[in-house]
Amino acid sequence: MKAKILGIVGIAAIFTGCGGSSQPCDCQPSIQIVQPSASQLTEFHDTDPSLPGVQYPVRAITRCVPEGTSIRLSNDKFPSEDISAKVVIDDEQTGEGHVDFGDQNFAEGANHVCVSSAFVVNMTEEGDTNCSEKLGNVNDCTDVNVVLGLPACRFDDPQDGQVLEAGDDASAEPGFQHDVLVTCKGINDGTPVRLFVDGGEYDAAQLLSNGQAAWNDIDMPAGNFPLRAQTQDPQQNTVEVEIAVTVDTGACAVRLSPENGRLFTSGDDEDDQAEGLQATLTVETDASGRFACEDGSTVTVNLNGQEAGQAVLSGSSVQLQVTMPEGDVMAYATVEGPNRSGRSLTHHYGVCSTPLELSVTAPRDGLTITDSADQDPDAPGIQVPVRGTSRGVPSADMLELLIDGQVVMYGGEPLRPAVFFPNGEFEFQWADFLQTRPYTVAVRGRNACGQELESGTNTVSVETEQRTCQITSPQSGAVLLAADDKDSDPSNDLQYDVSVTTENVPDGTGFQITISGQAPVTGTINGGAATVEATLADGPHTLKCVLDSGEESPPVDVTVDGHPPTISILSPADGASFDTTDVTVDLATTGVEDGQLATVTVEWTDSQGQHSMQYTTTVNGNSASIDVVLGAEAGQQVTNTITATVSDAAGNQAVPASITVDVQVFTDPPVVAFVDPDPASQPVAIDESLRRYTVIVQVQNVTAGSAVELVVVDNGHDRAPVTASTSASGFASFPGVVLPRGNVTLRASATNAAGTGQATVDLLVGDTSLPVVVVTSPADGTFTNQGSLSVTIDSSVEQGQPCRLCERAATGGIPPECSAGSAIASGNADSNGDVVLNVTLTEGVHELWASCDDQAGATGTSVANLVTVDQTPPQVSITEPSDGAVFNAASVDQSGQPGFQVAVVVTADAEDGQPVDITVDGQPAEIVGEAPVISGGQATALVTLGDQASHVIGARACDRAGNCASATPVSVTVDRIAPDVVITSPTDGARLGQAADQSLAAGMQVDVECALTDAAEGDVLVLERSIGGAPFEQVASHALTAAEAVAGSYTFDNATIVPTDDATSDPLAVQLRARITDNAGNSDENSIGVEVNRMMPEVLITRPNDGQAFNLFADMSSDPGFQTQVNVETHFTELGDLLVLCASPGTGYPEGHCAGYGNEVWAGTVTGVTTYL
Known part of the structure; x- marks a missing residue:
């Protein structure tokens, strides 16, 4: 432990008035070590790695220990050290204070750490009511175990012992919020990290990415509390770290129980006769100290933002019985006192007191459904509503429809009820039946506790005379990957067999499969079915079967990603040899989105059998890096196979990359011994005739091929060293070594990861009668x-x-x-x-x-x-990258390390081993890996270049004689951030009627709004359209101005999305695609699909205006609440058609017909061109 004297240990004589406010006589002195708060430290917690052991701050809190009292710190690992620090009072009223000892040294193993002091203070003692000067003693001990080389995590924000104040609040939300950052080593990326605040888990686990897990705006309570992170290492061992944090904003500490995440069921109801679930919640505060709430304070419990109960605080806790509503409940407690207040953390409870019940009432079991039941004659097949009743299902988004046991999807999401009343009726619109055959109908629902129930199954018989066509493969929502490609050749996109079934369609009938953005493919029906091969480009597509007679199938939405990613291992090199087990594996990928996980598997076989270890790392910029541990066995060469795999976001797997490396680890330095000359008797006499001598050295504890250096010492003067490589049997031979006359010493040395070993032999060479x-x-x-x-x-x-x-x-x-x-x-x-x-x-x-x-x-x-x-400077040139090179998002990152690395290759006619200095923009380059040196007239370095910038790369090399020269600099540009474009209007899936047409020109014109990110002046934005599956054609093109790029948006005004006024073919499936390309060749595109139907019913709210603000005088009725007139203009509707007004949130109204849009505030019929509500 570092010898650090922070104060003088001894007895402090402190005199205070008996019963004084600063030191009440009945206040018993105490001390507690609060930092380190964890019982285990690793090198990951070390605040100064340059010093031996683990350096970590030590802090203690005190109560009723006089200001300036000297506290002694001891550690049984360092018994001779004498360290002390003085008490600082934080609160005169309570006598609370602290002692900071600063960074202290903890040795590997168990450290028994104690703090103690003796002092004179005015106080009373047990059995003695007299307040007088007495000797006070305080002490506290803790055991801190230091373990090195294990997986570990640490909190980077906040840090152990940190005091957070009001200015650290990261959010305007009630209470106190702060970001949390945890860093881990030896833990795979993609591993969940759980966060516990004051013992409770209040936020979702975060996946480790680049060794870190981050949470934003985490609720934290006032006062002292533990913050704990928990994860698992690759062997599934639990790894935890816990720190102590204090939030001091002036608020008092408030805690609510039961714990966060508690589920309440009917068995928890304390009064089953009362409406709702009755449960008791406990609110507590500190028993004493600066964060204790005041007796007599008002305690309020809030459920879902509404006051649910009040009580008066007496002592440190109070209980309140509250009525818990069904579903998800957010609960928190507040305490309001005369001088201070506080708020608990928000707990999320699940309340499911109503047993789940589900039934389907229509269509009933055994019903035969014919074309007469069709609710939507314009759609293919028979559409019927599915009605039923539910209990215990809190909302429409917790109910789904099952046909033949499969969830019915709409727009890529499960179809939800169009009408829903909690604990009442529901209605799905619609169930589609396209074939004459039996179908099963059921519903499935869940409650707030996650419990699921499936209704009984109704079997119906469908008989239709309609000519229908249905795509059965692929299914809607499918993602087609490279593995689905019939010819497994990504260069010609993806080939897929599209299967259809028909009803009432004679053999020989032709049909088309329309594919959004592509030309259709055709086929012929045979036996009520057909299969045609379609070539599908990457991206989203909508497929339809269209019979020659005009009938269409329901659309099938699929996503195609037929191009698998690639992965390669940049380092280590295949066949490399190591004498250490810690190795960094650098990966390069293509076609992999940021955030995807790459997996590296290390496999080896030793005397104990076969072994395998798996590691994961996060891909960023199509590169990744991970530290792995190779398998080894002391003194033995072990071959390790390293395999890297990755998949893209769609699920395409890359072909694995694999290399083998050899590892031979030695725990001791090399042992070097001379074989010839034999060192048994020294000095060894070497005859004049043997002065050209073959020296043989044996070396242990090195791998085959390791270098051995031999130096001839000529009568006290070292000659230039020569090297040789060890053979598989451990011998190194130096043929024809020239030996000087006189006293000669041969010195041989070799190095491994454990150190350097050497041996010497003394010789007496040649004719000793001759002068030296x-x-x-x-x-x-x-x-x-x-x-x-x-x-x-x-x-x-x-x-x-x-x-x-x-x-x-x-x-x-x-x-x-x-x-x-x-x-x-x-x-x-x-x-x-x-x-x-x-x-x-x-x-x-x-x-x-x-x-x-x-x-x-x-x-x-x-x-x-x-x-x-040598008086001639070397000729130096930069051969890679070339002058003017541009690196964009498609450029391969040459290293998995952070940042973007390019390979800089320098040629120079200098000797091997000479260093090369590389500069970027006139400053020394940031080199990843080893510094570049000449080998065979060339040096290569991985240089980090900043993104979104132009750079000048320079190089300078010197030969061994000291002649230096610089290469002609090369200029490169790095722009790896592709601009991003998103079509924001119209929205994907929008239905556009005649009212959407913004121009009197032929066809339909709409404004197409694009949101842009990372765009720059000169980037080219192109808008294209595809109608009915035809190939895309350009609508407009625009080069962005500087102002448009800064604004981050551009609108194609009155873009023609349909070129003619002929509406007889409506509805039309129109796909719009926006593509942006920058000067570096980076591009991005976004597509949406809209339906153009200039004959469809349309609803426009003409009163009130969008965004209109109301005041008290706008209320049109004396009835409770707020009433106003709503005018609805309708087109292509008939008198008596159902008209529903939805409001979001529409608090207090049922969802009714507005499920998915808000709540139903009015329902009636169309009364004219304008209906007045």
């Missing part, structure tokens, strides 16, 4: 851009003896004696045997060596040092 000569500068392996060099020769010859320096092109091997005739420079040794000679070398690779003569006439010769003179 070493060229010490420039050192062996030197690169320089200077042609004039100072060469230092170190020798064992006597002062004044001659030394000579020779040079030759790189040849290798042992050089000959440097004679006076071949020397390029010479000089005499000083008293240390050293000679310094100045030489000039041409550009190129040189070998320099020297010979010196001693007084006895013996000549010693050094080995040659390799010196490269």
